[in-house]
Amino acid sequence: MESNNYASRWTEQRGKRPVRIANCSGYKADPGYHMKYQAELGDVDFITGDYLAEVNIAENAQAHAEGKHPGWEQTAWDGIYQTVEILAQKRIKVIVNGGAHNPKGLAEKVQSLVTEKGLDLKVAYVEGDNLIEEMKDIREKGLPPHLDSDNSEVHYANHTLDLLEKKDKPIVSANAYLGAREILKGLQEGADIIIAGRVADASPVIGAAWFWHSWADDDYDALAGALVAGHLIECSGYVTGANFAGFYEYPLDELYDITFGIAEVERDGTCVITKHDAKKGFVTEDTVKCQFLYELQGNIYLNSDVKAILDNVQVKEEGKNRVRVWGIKGAPPPPTTKLAIFYKAGWQSEIVVNATGYGTAEKFDLYEKMMKFGLRRLGILDKFDVLEFQRIGIPEPNPRSQLHSTSYLRIFAEASDPQINLGLASLLGEFAMQHYSGFHSTMDHRTAIPKPYISYYPAIYPQSSLKTSINLLSGSGTQIKTNTIPTTPPSRFEDLEKRESYETNNPHLLSSFGSTIRARIGDVVLARSGDKGGNANIGFFIPTQLPSSYPASSPLYKESWDWLRSMLTVAKLKEMFGESWDDSFYIERVEFPKIYAVHFVVYGVLGRGVSGSSRLDAFAKGMGDWLRDVVVDVPVRFLEGRGVKVEEEEWKEGVGGCSRPRM
Template identity: 85%
Template structure:
C-alpha cells in the first residue's frame, strides 16, 4: 500500500471506530511469538509490549556498560523478528519498552532488519529516562526524595538510606518513568515501530490512543481512561485468565497457553477489554476487576501525563470475551515522576532445611537457638543487615505421606560483607551432626554461598528537569542511516498529588443485620488480587460477578454481600487477618470502589525495601491476596448458601473451596 493511500485509510478509520491496541508482553520472559499471535490472529491497529519489571534494567546495566550485554531485551527483538513482515503487510504499529537500557541499539538493529527486507517501515527510539549520570554521585549531590516521603505516617524500611549513608553502595542504574509524549511525537513524525526504555507500563497504550484521536495534552478524562486501558492489558495474560483468583471454577485446560488482552479504546477514553477468538483464555468482569486492582496506589493512579481518579469505575460484561470499562476521571499529572534507583547493596544468602512430623515447632526452636549461638560465638550475630529464620508451612495432622508432614526453615541473610554470610554457612558443617531428629536438606548448599545483590530506592524526580526526545531513523539511498531528533517538553500544567484518601466505609451496616454466620474462609465469598509497589503491597477484595458459582448482579444477595464486605473489611479487621505477619511498623490506607464492589488497601512497608532487596519469600506480594482469602472469618450463612456451600453446625461443611 502506497504511503498516501495508507495515511488516507488510517484517517478514515480513526474517524469511524475505536482504536484496537493489543498487548504482547508483560515481562521480559514472554516469548516473541505473542507479538506474532496478536498480529496474525485478528485485526489490531497497535501492538504494545511491557518488558520491564522494576529490576530489569538494573540487572543488565553493568554488563551493558562493560560490553557484555546489548542492554535491550532479547524477547522484544525476537517478537519483532517473527512479526516484521506481518506488521508491514497489515500496517500495524508497534510500541514497546523492550529497549530497556539501550533503546537506540535495539532500534538500529530493527532498522537493519527492515533495510535487509526492504520493508516500508520507519523506526524511532525514545531517550531521556536514563538519569544515571545525574544521580550516580549521591554522596556529594544528595539523594532525591523517597517515593513515600510525602506521607508522614510511613516508616521506610531499615537500610533504605544505606545508599546515602554508606560509601560502599554504588548506583548501577537510575531510570525515570516517562509518559506518552515522546511516543505521540514519534507517531506524528511517521514512526511505525517505537522502541523505548523505561516508559511507564501503560504509556505505550496511552500514546497509541492519544495519537489515534489527536487528543490535546489537557484532555485529562480521555487520557486517564487510556491509562487504565493500558493498565488492564499491560500484564500479559493477567486479564485473560492468568493470575486469576477464581481459576479453580474453570477447566484447567483453559488456563495456560493463553493469548493476551486487547483494549478497544473509545474517543472519550472508555474501553472494551477483549481478546482474539483464536486460542485459549477468557475475559470476564472478574478477570478485569482482578487486573484493575493489581498494583494500584489507592484511588488515584499516576502517570507522567495524567492523574486517573478511579472512585467511580464501572465494569460490565457484554458479549463473550468483551468487557466494557468506564467512569474514569482525569486531572493534571503531578510535577514529579517516579525514579527507580538501583545500587549494589551487598550480599545475600539463604539456607533451607527440612523437618518432618512430630515436634516440628520445637525442632525449629532448637535449630534457631543453635545457629544464633554459633553466630554469637563467631562474633557476627549482630553484623547482619537482615537475618531471619522463616518457618514455612505446618505439618498435616495425621499425615498421609512424609511429604505432607514436611515443612521448611528458610534462613535468609543480607550483609555488606560476604565473610559474614560465609560465617553463617560454615555453621552448617560445624553443627552437621548436632541437629534435631529427622533433620535433612532440600538440596545442596550452593544458595548458602553469598551472592551479590542489588537493592531498590524508589525516588521522585521533577518532570521539568527531564531532557527527553524521540529519534527517527531513516535509510538514505546510499544505505546510510540518518537520525532526526525531536525534543519533547513536559506537560503544560501540573497538579500536586495531595494527601492520599484513606477511609473506613462511610455508612456501615450492623453486621448482625445479615443474619446468622458460619466459620468459613474469606475466599468462599470474595475474590482478590495483590501486588507490589516497591516496599509496599496492595490488596483488593471484591464480590465476584461472573464465576460459575456467583449469584447474578440482579440477585438481592449481590447488593447485600457488598454492604457486608464494605462494613466487615475495616483496617483493624485486615490487621487481625494478617495475624503474626502484621507489624506496627506498617501503615495501611483503605479506599472503596463501589461501582465494582471492591475494597482496596495499600500496606506500606510490608515488603521491606522491595524487589530484590526484600527478605520476604513472596517479595512481590503476589500471594498475599490468596493467603488472606484462606483466613477463616464469620461469613453470613445466606452468602455461603447463595454460592452453593453447605453449612453444618455453624461452619462450612468440609471447609473446602467452591
C-alpha cells in the same frame, strides 16, 4: 477489515472508530511469538509490549556498561523479528519498552532488519529516562526524595538510605518513568515501530490512543481512560485468565497457552477489554476487576501525563470476551515522576532445611538456637543487615505421606561483607552432625554461598528537569542516520494531595445479615494483590461472573457488598494479618463502590522491596490468596447462595464446616 483495507486505516479510519490496541508482553519472559499471535490472529491497529519489571534494567546495567550485554530485552527483539513482515503487510504499529537500558541499540538493530527486508517501516526510539549520570554524585548533589516522602505515617524500612549513608553502595541504574509524549511525537512523525526504555507500563497504550484520537494535552478524562486501559492489558494474560483468583471454577485446560488482552479505546477514553477468538483464555467482569485492582496506589493512579481518578470505575460485560470499562475521570499530572534507583547493596544468602512430623516446632527452635550460638561464637551475630529464620508451612495432621508431613525453615541473610554470610554458611558443616531428629535438606547448598545483590530506592524526580527526545532512524548498517526531536514536559501540573483513606460510609450492623459461620472469606470474595516497591496493595471484591456467583440481579449481590464493606475495616485487615502484622506498617483504605471492591495499601510490609526484600513472597503476589484463606464470620446465606455446602451441626456451634467442590 478486509486485507485490502489495511493500508487505509490511518487515513480513512483513524479517529472514526475505537482504536484496537493489543498487548504482547507484561515481562521480559514472555516469548516473542505473542507479538506474532496478536498480529496474525485478528485485526489490530497497534501492538504494545511492557517488558520491564522494576528490577530488569538494573539486572543488566553493569554487564551492559562492561560491553557484556546488549542492554535491551531479547524477547522484544524476538517478537519484532518474527512479526515484522506481518506488521508491514497489515500496517500495524508497534510500541514497546523492551529497549530497557539501550533503546538506541535495539532500534538500530530493528532498522537494519527493516532495511534488509526492504520493508516500508519507519523505526524510532525514545531517550531521556536514563539518569545514571545525574545520580552518580548523590553524596554531593543530594538524594532525590523518597516516593513516600510526603506521607508522614510511613516508616522507611531499615537500610533504606544505605546508598547515601554508606560509601560502598554504588548506584548501578537510575531510570525515570516517562509518559506518552515522546511516543505521541514519534507517531506524529510517521514512526511505525517505537522502541522505548523505562516508559511507564501503560504509556505505550496512552500514546497509541492519544495519536489515534488526536486528543489535546488537557483532554484529561480521555487520557485517564487510556491510562486505565493500558493498566488493564499491560500484564500479559492477567486480564485473560492468568493470575486470576477464581481460576479453580473454570476448566484448568483453559488457563494456559492463552492469548493476551486487547483494549478498544474510544474517543472519550472508555474502553472495551477483549481478546482474539483464537486460542484459549477468557475475559470476564471478574478477570477485569482483578487486573484493575492489581498494583494500585489507592483511588488515584498516576502517570506523567495525567492523574486517573478511579472512585467511580464501572465494568459491564457486553458479550463473550467483551467487557466495557468506564467512569474514569482525569486531572493534570503531578510535577514529578517516579525514579527507580538501584544500587549494589551487599551480599545475600539463603539456607533451607526441612523437618518432618512430630515435634517440628521444637526442631526449628533447636536449629535457630544452634545457628545463633555459632554466629555469636564467630562474633558476627550482630553484623548482618538482615537475618531471619522463617518457618514455612505446617505439617498435616495424620499425614497421608511424608511430603504432607514436611515443612521447612528458611534462613535469609543479607550483609555488606560476604565474609559475614560465609560465616553463616560455615555452620552447615560445623554442626552437620548436631542436628534435630530427622534433619534433611536438598543436596545442593549453593544458595548458602553469598551472591551480590542490588537493592531498590524508589524516588521522585521533577518532570521539568528531564531531557527527553524521540529519535527517528533512516539508512542501515554504518550508514544509519538519526533525526533527534526534543520533547517537552506537560504544560500544566497539579500538586498531589494527601492520599485518601477512609472507612465505609453508613456501615451496616454485621448482625443484620443473619446467622454466620466461621468460614474463609475467599468462599464469597475474590482478591488481587501486588507490590509497589516496599508496599503491597490488596483489593477484595464480590465476583459477578464465576459459575458460582450470585446473579447481579440477586439481592444477595448487593447485600454481600454491604457486608464486605462493613466488615472489612482497617482494624479487621490488621487482625487478618495475624502474626504477620507489625506496628511499623501503615494501612490506607478506599472503596470502589460501583464494582463492589475494598482496596488497601499496606506500607512497609515488603521491606525495601524488589530484590532487597527478605519476604518469601517479595512481590506480594500471593498476599491476596493468603488473606482469602483467613477465617472470618460469614453470613450463612451468602455461602449457600454461592453453592458452598454448610454443615448444619457445625453451623449451630459456630465452629465452621463448609466446603466447595472443585470443578
